[in-house]
Amino acid sequence: MNDMSRLAAPSAAFLDGLRELLGPKGAQDPEPEDPRLSEPRDRWRGSAAMIVRPASTEETAEVVRRCAEAGVAITPYSGGTGLVGGQLRPETPGGAPGLLLSTDRMNRVRLSAPEDDAVVVEAGVTLSGAQEAAEKAGRLFPLSIASEGTARIGGVLSTNAGGLAVLRYGMARDLVLGVEAVLPDGSIHHGLKLLRKNNTGYDLRHLLIGAEGTLGVITAAALRLYPRPAEWATAFCAVPSPDAALELLHLVRERMGETVSAFELIHKTGIDFLAEHVPDARHPLDPVPEWSVLTEAASGAGSEMQARLEAALEAGFEAGLIEDAAVAQSEAQRAAFWQVRESIPEANRKVGAVSNHDVSAPMSKVADFIRAAGPAIEAAAPGTRINCFGHLGDGNLHYNVYPAPGRPKEDYDNLRPEIKRIVHDLIDAHGGSFSAEHGIGRLKVGELARYGDPAKLAAMRAIKAALDPRGIMNPGALFG
C-alpha cells in the first residue's frame, strides 16, 4: 500500500477554509523553529502545511471530515513527549504535506463525579491536570509517568502509557471507562459513559487506546478513579539477584495483596550515573548494592502498611531474599527514595546512551534475559556499560547501553543497529516485547513488521483500511 497516492496536499482554498472555521487561534502557520514540530530525542523534524488547534470536538470533527473528503493527512499532536516519533510527520520527497492537529485548546475538565469514581476530561488536559482533578474530587487517578506535567490525556491514551503503578492499577487503557473520539470519516463516537459494565458490541475504546492516532482523534475520556490511600510504606532493599527480587515480589504480594503499588528493580550502574550527574539523589543503602528493589505499598487509614511491609521484609531477610533494607520513616524519606528512582532517566540523558530499549518479558524470564543479554552485548561492543532498571512487577525493563567510560557515544554509531538487534532478538526469544510502554510511532515500524504476529498485522491493516480508507490519520505511524 502506498498512502502517498491517496493523500493530497491541501489547496490554498482548503487552508483558507480552515482559517475561517477555526479563527487565528485555531489555524496557525508553523514557525520555522516551532517546537510542535520537534520531538524529545531530535531524531526527526516534523513538517506541516498548517497547525490546527480545534477548540471543541465539533470543530475537530469538521476538520477531520474535510480532510477525509480531500485526502489531506492529519498528524494528531498531544503533549509532544512521545519517544518514538508518533507525534510528527517529516517531510518526504514527493509526499503530500498535511496538518498537525493539536488538542491543546480542548483542555476542560468536563465532569467531576466522585460518587461514580470518575472524571471526564478533554484530550488537551495534562496528565497532572487529570491527577489534580481527581484529587479535588477526593480520589486518586493513579497513572504516573515522568512527563506527566507535559503529556496530555489524548496522547497518554493514544499511546497507552504505563509508568510506575501498573502493577496495581494497570496501564492507561485499564483506567478508562469510555472515550469520545472523532473517527477518520469525521463522525463523532460518543462513548463517554461512566459504566463499569457495558457489553454492547466491539470495544471501540480499547481499539482507539494504543492506536497512536491512526484510527481517529480521542477528544475526551472518562477516567476511572480510585480511593486515595491514607498510609504508605516505602522501602529500598538490597537483593542478591534479579531472581531473588522476583521471589521477594511474590512474597510481598502474598502478604500484602494489591496494596503493593510499586516494585522497581534498579541496577547499580544507574546509581553510579546518579552519583556523577545528579548527586542530590542519594541511594539510602551503604554500600550501594549491585541490585536494589524500591517497593511501596499503600492503603486506607488503619491498614498498618508500615508494620505489614516491615514484617514482609523480615520474612524476606529470613528467606535470604534481602541483604539489607531501609524503610522510609517519614514523608521526606519517602520522597528521597523516589527521587533516586525518578532521577535515573535524567542522569541517563546526561551520560548519553548508545542505545535505549523499552522491553518487557514474562516476570519469570526477566533474570534469564538479563543473564543472556549482558555477555552478548559485551561481545558485540566491548566495554560498554548497561543500565538496567524498570518495573519488575510488570516484567518491564528499561535496558540501556552506554559507552565505555571516557568514550563518546558517537564511537558506537555503527554498532547501534547490532546492539538493538541483539536485545530485541533476545527479548523475543524470551517471550517478550520490543516495546513495553513507548509504542511504535515511526521508530519501531520495522521492529513491528519483524517481530509482530503476522495474523495480527494483517488484521491491523484490514481494520486501518476499513476505518480510514484514504489513510489520512497519522500516516507513517505504526504501519510506515
Place this chain on the structure above:
Amino acid sequence: MNDMSRLAAPSAAFLDGLRELLGPKGAQDPEPEDPRLSEPRDRWRGSAAMIVRPASTEETAEVVRRCAEAGVAITPYSGGTGLVGGQLRPETPGGAPGLLLSTDRMNRVRLSAPEDDAVVVEAGVTLSGAQEAAEKAGRLFPLSIASEGTARIGGVLSTNAGGLAVLRYGMARDLVLGVEAVLPDGSIHHGLKLLRKNNTGYDLRHLLIGAEGTLGVITAAALRLYPRPAEWATAFCAVPSPDAALELLHLVRERMGETVSAFELIHKTGIDFLAEHVPDARHPLDPVPEWSVLTEAASGAGSEMQARLEAALEAGFEAGLIEDAAVAQSEAQRAAFWQVRESIPEANRKVGAVSNHDVSAPMSKVADFIRAAGPAIEAAAPGTRINCFGHLGDGNLHYNVYPAPGRPKEDYDNLRPEIKRIVHDLIDAHGGSFSAEHGIGRLKVGELARYGDPAKLAAMRAIKAALDPRGIMNPGALFG
C-alpha cells in the same frame, strides 16, 4: 447487507471432507434433541448441518479456512450457558445451514506459570477448571459467575463475562494477558504472551474479547492470576435506601481500598422469593430489611480484615448508613451469607419472570433509576413485583419484573415489550446500558441498533466486513 446472499450451504463433499479431517469424534451429525442446539431459556432452537469439535487450534484453523473459502457459516459453541442466544443459529427460511463449532475438545491447561501470575488454558476449559488450575498454582483466578461449572473460557471471554468480583478485579477482559484465536480467514493469531506491558499496535485481544464469536474463534487464553487471599470478612447490612448503600460503599472503600471485592445490593422481594422457593437460604437479619447489602473484603495474612470491616461498618452505623448488620463469624456463616445471594436466581426462575433486565448505570444514578422505574412499571403493569438486585459497586442491576401474586406470567405476554421499553428507555436516560454483562447475542440486536452510538455501530460494521467479508462468523449475532 444481506449475509444470506454471501453464505452457502455446505455441500455433501464439503461435509465428507470435514469428517475425514476431524474423525468421528470431531464431526458429528446433530441429534434431533441435541442439547447443543438449545439455550437455557428455550427461546430459540438452533440448527446445524454438522457439529464439529476440532481437537486443536490447527484443526480449528483448517475448518475455518475451508468455511471461509466455501462461504459456510460457523456458530462457535462454548459452554452453552449464554442468556442472549449468541450460541446458536436458528433455521431461517431460505437461509444456508452452517456448522456449529464446539471447542469442548480443546480442554487442556497448557501452562501453569505461578511466577508469572498466569495460566494458559484452552478455550474448552470450564471456568471452574480455570479457577482450579489457578488454585493448583497457588494463585487466584477471580472471575466468578453462577454458571462457572459449565461455562467455558472461550465463551466466557467472547461474551466478556462479569460476575461477583468485578468491583475489585474487573470484567473477563481485564483478566486476560493474551489470546490465541483463529480469525475468519483461518489464520491463527498467536497472542499468548505473558506480558503486562506490550504496546505493539492495535489491541486485537480486546477486540476479540466481547465480540461474541463474530470476529473469530478464541482457542486459548493466558489468564492473569492474583494472590490468594488468606483472610476474609463478610457482612450483611440493612441499609435505609440505595442512596445510603452507595455512600456506604464509598465509606468502606475509603477505609479498605481495593480489598473490597463484593458489594451486592439486594431488595426484599428477592428474599421473599427465597423464603417461598429456596427456604434453606435464610437472610441473617430479622426482620428482613427492604434493602440489604452483602459486602466482602479479603487480603493476605495479618491484614485484619474482620476488625477493619467491623470498624468501617461501625462508622457506617454512626453516619446513619446502616440500620442493622451481621458479620460472618465463621467460614460456615460466610457460606450461608453467600448462599442467600447466589440462590436468588434459582428462586427467580421458580417464580417465573415477566421480563428480565441486565442493566447498568453510573453508580450515582442507580438510586434515581430505581425510583423512576418502579412507578413507571406499576402504571404499565399494575400489581407486578420487581426483584432488583445486583452489583452496586459496578452499577449493575438485575432488574426483573414478576407477575402479581397468584397470576401466571403468560397473562403479561402482551405487556412484555412495553415493560422492556420502559426499563431500557429509563436506563438509557440515566446514562446507562441495556446490556451490562450478558451481551447482545440474538436477543438484543434490536436494542443495540436502537440505543447504540451510531458512529460506533458504523465502525463495528466496517471492522466486521474487513475481517470477515463473507460474514461466516456467527451470522445473526450482534448485527442481526
